[in-house]
Amino acid sequence: MRVLVCGGAGYIGSHTSVVLAGRGHDVVVADNFSNSSPAVLQRLEQLIGRALEAHCLDVRDGPGLAALFSKQSFDAVLHFAALKSVGESCARPLDYFDNNIAGTIVLLRAMRDAGVARLVFSSSATVYGEPASVPIDEDAPLSATNPYGRTKLVMEQLIDDVCAADPDFQAISLRYFNPVGAHPSGLIGEAPNGIPNNLMPYVCQVAAGQRESLQVYGGDWPTVDGTGVRDYIHVMDLARAHVDALEKLDGVRGHLALNLGVGRGVSVLQLVQAFAEASGRQIPYRIVDRREGDVAEAWADPRRAHAMLGWRAQLGVEDMCRDAWRWQSMNPEGYAET
Numbered sequence: 001m002r003v004l005v006c007g008g009a010g011y012i013g014s015h016t017s018v019v020l021a022g023r024g025h026d027v028v029v030a031d032n033f034s035n036s037s038p039a040v041l042q043r044l045e046q047l048i049g050r051a052l053e054a055h056c057l058d059v060r061d062g063p064g065l066a067a068l069f070s071k072q073s074f075d076a077v078l079h080f081a082a083l084k085s086v087g088e089s090c091a092r093p094l095d096y097f098d099n100n101i102a103g104t105i106v107l108l109r110a111m112r113d114a115g116v117a118r119l120v121f122s123s124s125a126t127v128y129g130e131p132a133s134v135p136i137d138e139d140a141p142l143s144a145t146n147p148y149g150r151t152k153l154v155m156e157q158l159i160d161d162v163c164a165a166d167p168d169f170q171a172i173s174l175r176y177f178n179p180v181g182a183h184p185s186g187l188i189g190e191a192p193n194g195i196p197n198n199l200m201p202y203v204c205q206v207a208a209g210q211r212e213s214l215q216v217y218g219g220d221w222p223t224v225d226g227t228g229v230r231d232y233i234h235v236m237d238l239a240r241a242h243v244d245a246l247e248k249l250d251g252v253r254g255h256l257a258l259n260l261g262v263g264r265g266v267s268v269l270q271l272v273q274a275f276a277e278a279s280g281r282q283i284p285y286r287i288v289d290r291r292e293g294d295v296a297e298a299w300a301d302p303r304r305a306h307a308m309l310g311w312r313a314q315l316g317v318e319d320m321c322r323d324a325w326r327w328q329s330m331n332p333e334g335y336a337e338t
């Protein structure tokens with residue numbers, strides 16, 4: 001298939017582009033590089049072993065998308081292009097609603113006008129809000145606790161409505177739990193701007209000596225060791241799921257939502273311990289107060305993804321830590337040195 005990967009220069013989109021190309025699909029990347037570096041494109045070409053078509057394009061740019069769709073025909077779109085920081089979304093809700101929701105509207109309209117009717121969308125476990133129980137399956141109630149989460153909910157609803165209006169439109173929303181790790185080559189990985197929002201990149205930077213210590217939010221949660229429990233999933237497992245979803249889209253009627261997680265909870269301290277073992281480095285940490293809006297435990301029931309796609313996560317916490325550390329060690333400044 002010829003696939004347009006919107007947000008393909010970002011963390012998950014770049015890994016997915018490699019798996020897509022490896023499975024014989026033609027990949028075209030569109031990204032505005034608002035949270036990524038064009039330097040990733042050379043790394044992708046190195047991994048793919050051939051030239052990669054890439055466009056500096058904002059998904060809110062309707063004429064730009066129309067021009068791209070008019071020059072070549074696409075079989076499907078993978079839509080990763082969004083802003084993703086919860087904290088930033090609270091400070092800049094208008095930017096988040098504009099980028100994520102307006103961007104999705106413009107993209108869906110451009111797809112409709114071009115007759116492209118297959119979509120794989122990056123959703124998130126954030127659409128479950130504060131889950132009442134774990135594991136979380138796809139029928140759990142949906143809600144949002146912050147502007148970022150609200151944009152994901154609205155984007156899923158938009159896709160629901162587009163599918164209801166057009167029976168030929170086929171879409172899968174993939175609700176990621178906690179993506180971590182990097183490509184095993186160490187050539188691509190997560191390169192956050194400034195202070196990392198997520199645990200794994202923060203731990204990487206502490207291990208590398210770039211940050212003094214890790215703050216662990218809450219040591220008195222009702223969990224195995226008092227720290228928060230999450231479902232960490234290797235980005236390569238996630239990438240493979242996108243290609244599986246794409247290849248199964250033809251059998252889907254309407255809009256299907258699937259959880260992508262390992263189906264097992266890992267505490268902050270368990271992750272820190274695994275990372276220390278994988279890296280041979282100490283990870284100094286201190287327990288601080290809980291953050292508002294956090295929950296004790298969140299992990300996926302991933303059985304529907306297995307039933308629908310035949311997909312199951314294959315990589316464990318050791319693989320996630322080893323690959324994240326390789327990426328960090330080979331690229332202490334992210335893509336900045338390229």
Ligand SMILES: NC(=O)c1ccc[n+]([C@@H]2O[C@H](COP(=O)([O-])OP(=O)(O)OC[C@H]3O[C@@H](n4cnc5c(N)ncnc54)[C@H](O)[C@@H]3O)[C@@H](O)[C@H]2O)c1
Pocket residue numbers: 006007008009010011012013030031032033034035036057058059060079080081082083084099103122123124125176177178179198
């Ligand atoms: N990483 C996570 O923990 C996580 C968890 C759940 C869901 N998600 C979702 O997965 C998707 C990808 O996440 P990621 O971690 O790879 O993030 P990322 O920031 O690394 O990648 C997103 C990419 O989209 C691009 N982009 C943003 N707005 C754009 C626009 N208007 N036009 C064109 N390009 C645009 C950015 O420059 C970036 O390259 C996002 O939609 C995110 O909300 C991520």
